[in-house]
Amino acid sequence: MAGLTGWHFLIILALILLLFGAAKLPALAKSVGQSARVFKGEMKAMKDEDAQDAASSAASTTSTEATVKNEAPSTQGGTTDTKL
16 A cells, blocks of 8 residues: 555545445445444443353352361361271
């Protein structure tokens, strides 16, 4: 795109106008705009979902660590075997 000038863009615009016609260009622009909005919404939803997954993962890791710290050993201070 480094070699393109204003004339090149004008020629490309004229070709698009010839291919699609003046009547179809507004509908084409509307369609592109709607597609961009849908794409943007999906990307935001994916980011929000990833943030929720990370938050729930961090919360479950924290609760697991707290559970491990609070557990007491089943035999404290000795053995349970009795000698007969």
